[in-house]
Amino acid sequence: MKLDSDWLTSSETKKLFAALPKGSARFVGGCVRNALLGAPVADYDVATTIAPRQVAKLLKAVGIAVHETGLAHGTLTAVVDGIVYEITTLRRDVSTDGRRATVEFTEDWAEDARRRDFTMNALYADLDGKTYDPTGQGLDDIKVRKVRFVGNAVTRIEEDYLRILRFFRFNAWYSADKAMDADGLTACRELKAGLKTLSAERVWSELKKLLSAPAPFRTVNVMSANGILETLLPEASNSEGLQLICALEKKHALTPDPYVRLMAMSARDELAMARLCKRLKMSNKEKARLIQWAGDQTDLRPGLPGKDTKIAIYTSGKQAAMDRAMIRSAGAEDPIESGAWWRLYATARDWQWPEFPVTGKDLITLGIPHGEKLGKALAALKALWIRSGFKVEKAQLLTAAQMLFKK
Ligand code: ATP
Numbered sequence: 001m002k003l004d005s006d007w008l009t010s011s012e013t014k015k016l017f018a019a020l021p022k023g024s025a026r027f028v029g030g031c032v033r034n035a036l037l038g039a040p041v042a043d044y045d046v047a048t049t050i051a052p053r054q055v056a057k058l059l060k061a062v063g064i065a066v067h068e069t070g071l072a073h074g075t076l077t078a079v080v081d082g083i084v085y086e087i088t089t090l091r092r093d094v095s096t097d098g099r100r101a102t103v104e105f106t107e108d109w110a111e112d113a114r115r116r117d118f119t120m121n122a123l124y125a126d127l128d129g130k131t132y133d134p135t136g137q138g139l140d141d142i143k144v145r146k147v148r149f150v151g152n153a154v155t156r157i158e159e160d161y162l163r164i165l166r167f168f169r170f171n172a173w174y175s176a177d178k179a180m181d182a183d184g185l186t187a188c189r190e191l192k193a194g195l196k197t198l199s200a201e202r203v204w205s206e207l208k209k210l211l212s213a214p215a216p217f218r219t220v221n222v223m224s225a226n227g228i229l230e231t232l233l234p235e236a237s238n239s240e241g242l243q244l245i246c247a248l249e250k251k252h253a254l255t256p257d258p259y260v261r262l263m264a265m266s267a268r269d270e271l272a273m274a275r276l277c278k279r280l281k282m283s284n285k286e287k288a289r290l291i292q293w294a295g296d297q298t299d300l301r302p303g304l305p306g307k308d309t310k311i312a313i314y315t316s317g318k319q320a321a322m323d324r325a326m327i328r329s330a331g332a333e334d335p336i337e338s339g340a341w342w343r344l345y346a347t348a349r350d351w352q353w354p355e356f357p358v359t360g361k362d363l364i365t366l367g368i369p370h371g372e373k374l375g376k377a378l379a380a381l382k383a384l385w386i387r388s389g390f391k392v393e394k395a396q397l398l399t400a401a402q403m404l405f406k407k
């Protein structure tokens with residue numbers, strides 16, 4: 001099997017490979033797998049027989065930028081004219097504790113393949129596009145889109161419990177319409193308690209990728225039926241909600257959004273959502289969006305009279321209004337209601353957000369002193385402006401301020 005992808009013949013790839021001894025480097029992992037599956041390639045992983053410090057030296061010598069963040073594990077990041085390559089020296093795992101591995105470098109491609117998670121992720125390609133399949137099963141599994149552990153599933157999961165999640169992630173992405181490998185699934189079910197030992201960052205990063213798959217609901221259903229979803233996401237285990245949101249995305253040709261999908265699987269319960277965000281150690285930005293959605297008490301619904309729709313959207317905030325409306329559109333039982341919520345979503349999305357025209361500075365110029373009074377005056381003017389449907393203009397607001405707040 002030979003690959004002829006653009007990224008194999010790009011000038012950046014040629015420059016990178018020219019810096020390393022001939023035959024010492026091969027593409028591996030997602031790029032080879034996806035090229036064979038005909039799926040888009042997200043990032044470039046390269047495996048090499050050369051020791052990490054030597055790789056760094058060789059690349060720097062030809063002016064390639066090198067970031068040595070993962071050097072202890074044998075990985076470095078090279079940037080060639082803006083294209084990022086993750087380069088990892090061939091490794092074998094010498095000991096593993098279910099979360100991280102102690103590694104030893106090797107020059108043996110087969111050993112490197114044995115420590116990889118799935119046969120379809122243990123395929124290599126050289127600069128000419130020639131593929132290598134050291135496990136002997138990867139190419140066959142790619143053909144039938146079977147996500148199969150390299151070696152014994154139980155052993156491999158016990159080495160790193162994240163592989164449970166990766167098993168479902170790759171199934172969701174590449175094999176969603178097929179039955180999962182039975183040995184793999186059984187092992188995932190039996191060892192699911194190990195998921196609790198993983199760091200929150202790894203779990204959330206992997207879950208996000210799972211939830212970004214085009215149609216992950218069948219996979220998530222299986223996770224649910226095997227008690228894995230509950231173990232991971234007790235607050236967000238409504239897999240039916242996921243199915244509904246996927247149907248809506250499909251109908252409107254939306255890009256999958258893992259946050260909306262997580263919402264669709266959750267109750268609108270601020271405390272439960274806060275717990276979920278904290279446990280998964282989400283970023284402040286992620287937290288803000290999810291909790292805003294869960295906790296928003298604004299009376300937002302289709303059919304509000306006149307300007308009240310805009311006022312409700314403004315009060316909820318653009319993102320929260322969009323999120324609430326989208327989830328309701330997906331979950332609505334009748335198509336008319338669904339359509340009404342969808343129009344509300346589109347209104348929030350397309351609305352040119354109005355800017356409150358008065359600043360604290362304006363009020364100070366009017367002679368309203370700094371401090372509590374200024375804050376109150378601003379809030380009162382803003383409320384007036386909102387109630388007017390964002391129509392009262394700056395001059396009128398300042399006149400009102402003069403009457404109400406100036407001694
Ligand atoms: P993506 O398209 O998301 O980049 P990928 O397969 O390249 O998919 P990465 O997380 O980038 O996934 O990992 C690169 C390769 O490293 C994998 O294909 C696999 O061979 C190996 N790998 C990554 N994580 C693990 C793991 N937890 N256990 C074993 N092998 C792993």
Ligand code: MG
Pocket residue numbers: 029030031043044045
């Ligand atoms: Mg990758």
